[in-house]
Amino acid sequence: VSIFTIENKCDHTVWPMIYSWTSSQVNSTGFALKKGAARDIRAPFAWFGLISGRTLCSTDTSTRNFSYATGDCESGIVECPGDDYSWSSRTYASFRLDKGGSDSYAVSVEYGYNLPIMVVPSMKSFTCITSGCVVDLNKTCPEDLMTFSGETLIACSSPCQESGTPESCCLNEYRSKENCKPTTYTKNFLNACPLAYIYPYADNNSTITCPNTTDYVITFCPTSFTPNKKLQVNSRVSTALLVMVIIVAIALTVRAKNVRTKSDQNDANIEAAVMLKRYSYESVKKRTNSFAHVLGKGGSGTVCKGKLPDTSGRDIALKILKESKGDGEEFINELASMSRASHVNIVSLFGFCNEGSNRAIIYEFMPNGSLDKFIEVSTGRADHGFQFILDGLFTCPINKWSNRTKDQLVHGSIRRRPNGQWVFMSFLKHTFINLTKQNIVLQFNPENDFIVKIKN
């Protein structure tokens, strides 16, 4: 049994629907969840199904029939018990529990988007990570795919959902990676939601694998968004001159407002996409004493010690990247993939700065620095020391891995490749990080043990 905690952080009611592909059902298939409310759902062993949110419910006064502006399961009631299911434009979180000893899940916008969704698993490992599509995609939706309820933009459908052609749905002769190319729509969604399932042949590893004992928190609107209104200007005035003056004034105001809203939204989108907090360059400069305490220099920049610019005041290692050109898209993409690599033996990311050419990454601070510096001061046992540390990372019993669980042990291993290069391999994703003395950092503890982490 897995527990799904479904919570609503939207500023309106959401009616979650839970659909099962398996004959065994969850204990509730649909209900109303008020703004700020949360509810636990129990999913049986080997459950396979999906969860999404319906919005703007109304009841027909004569027939008493329930319907929803988005995500309607067409049952006419709040529950969705049937198996006659139509794919409407909405964001889905799909789960497959206990298959081959593990769970898998993905957040999908393949059939469109209506609400931001984030899924947080109770277990954390190299493969079991938080995922979602937490950006307001309605705002970047191509005009021909926008869905309105009155004046309110409520969903963005996908080209497949909208036109149903084999080309847009990757069907028939388009059922291959070569023939089913990304479209403006899929590229747009992929940029905004790099973790979500967008279309069948995207290479973004949207399926997340977790131990089969994992519970999940599913949040609608993890950051609050205001609904988009279609702009309309209605004015009836008697003289042509006055009309022109008003239109120019409105145009200027709307334009100024749009510029501001766009940049605020962009900031929120970036934070949401990389799932890291963004700090101002000024605040990190202050908390690092103007970058005074340099810990070391690497190929891409200088690392200095400081404090996190928040109330926690935690120690940080701030990597100030060398002056970088471009619009920062590459930097954001790299941050997004780095923030996915969450593991107890990988240095955590706390946040980032991105102000023009001032870019920096905030890491947790490892007080004893990198292994190369440690070996420099130890006497003549460099290689033995390196080997010992690598062995110790996963096997040596004298290392205390305070927050490691047995599950996480199976998710990665240290290997030596035929060319002599050491790598950290993740079993399930077949990804690896090259291990060198420079990218292993240490923290010694008074009880004569130490914590070893890889900095990516």
Ligand SMILES: Nc1ncnc2c1ncn2[C@@H]1O[C@H](COP(=O)(O)OP(=O)(O)OP(=O)(O)O)[C@@H](O)[C@H]1O
């Ligand atoms: N999280 C950290 N805690 C403590 N010290 C760190 C941390 N990260 C880096 N350092 C120190 O800063 C030095 C430079 O780190 P950096 O990550 O820039 O090295 P690099 O791997 O050579 O660089 P690059 O990734 O740019 O090629 C390290 O050798 C280490 O001494």
